Amino acid sequence: MTDQTEGSPPGEPTHPRREEVAFDLDRTLSAVVALRSQIPDDALTAQALGTRREGHGIVIRDDGLIVTIGYLVTEAESIWVVDNAGTPSAAYLVGFDQETGFGLAKAIAPLAATPLPMGSAAPLREGDPVIVAGHGGASGAINASVVAKREFAGYWEYVLDEALFTAPAHPSWGGTALLDLDGRLCGVGSLLVQQASELGDAADSGNMIVPIDLLPPILDDLQSFGRRSTPARPWLGCLVYEMRGHLVIAGVYEDCPADDADVRPGDIVVAVAGHSVTELAEMFRSVWRLGDAGVAVPLTLVREGRQLDVTVRSRDRHDCLKGGTLH
Helix, strand or coil: CCCCCCCCCCCCCCCCCHHHCCCCHHHHHCCEEEEEEECCCCCCCHHHHCCEEEEEEEECCCCCEEEEEHHHCCCCCEEEEECCCCCEEEEEEEEECCCCCEEEEEECCCCCCCCCCECCCCCCCCCCEEEEECCCHHHHEEEEEEEEEEEEEECCCEEEEEEEEEECCCCCCCCCEEECCCCCEEEEEEEEECCECCCCCECCCEEEEEEHHHCHHHHHHHHHHCCCCCCCCCECCEEEEEECCEEEEEEECCCCHHHHCCCCCCCEEEEECCEECCCHHHHHHHHHCCCCCCCEEEEEEEECCEEEEEEEECECHHHHCCCCECC
C-alpha cells in the first residue's frame, strides 16, 4: 500500500544509540514486540491483505495490552507476539477501530517489556527528529524526521484529518512505534509511502504514522466492546483510487454493499448524492455525511463513457468481518 506525500531527507537509515538519547533506550524499546497473526482463508480482508500477517505491536500497559495497526489483527483467528528476550506468547484480539485504524491485542503470558508511556503527536513539527522503532531493540529502530503533517485518504474508505509522515522509511513499518526524543509513544506505523516534494521532484520513501492522540478517546470502548460505541459510519465495500484526476473503482468486495448495487471495477465516481467529487477524502466524507451505517448512498458513475445512477445500501463494515474478539 503506497501513497504520495511531501519530500524527505536523503540518506540511509541509522540506528539510535544509547549515548545519543536522554532516556533508557533498551528499556524503552523493550515495549515493541514482534506480532504475527493468522487469518482465515475466507475472511473479507484475506484477498487484499493475505492470511499471514507480520509486523509489530507496542505494549502500553502492565497487563500485556498491546496497540498495533489494525490490518495486522483484523479477522485474526490467532495472534502470537515475541518480546525482545525471545519469549513468545499467544495473544487475543481486544478490539479494532475502523476510523483510526488502531488495533488492540492482549498477550496471555507475561512479557519482558516495559509499557511505553504515551506522548502526543501534536507538538511535533516538520523537521523534528524522531525514532521509528520495530521489534529487536536498537537494531530494529531507525532515526528519522517528521517530513509532513497533513490529511491522508486511503482507498479502503479511510481518512485521517492529520497524519504524520516520516523519512527515511522503516523497512518493516506495520505497527512500529513513533517515539519522540523523550522516549514517549507519539504514533503507530501504518504504511510505506512513495514521496514527492512540493516541486514534484522524486524523493526517498517514508512512512505514514497514525497519531497516538486518536487512541485515548476510544480506548475504553475498544476494551469494553471491541469497537467504538458510537454509531458506525456507512461503508460501501469498495476500493477507490485517484487516477489522472478521476475516482476509479479498483475493486469491489463480493456480497457487500457496492457489489449488491452492481458497482463494478473500472467505474468512475463523479458524484455522491448529487454533489460532484474529485478527491478521495471528499468522496468518503460526502458518504459519511449522509448518516449512519445503513443509509442509502446515491452514486453517480461513469461506465464505458455512459453516466448512470446507482444507490448503494451501506452497511456497518464490522458486520462483514469474521469474529475474533472476546466481546
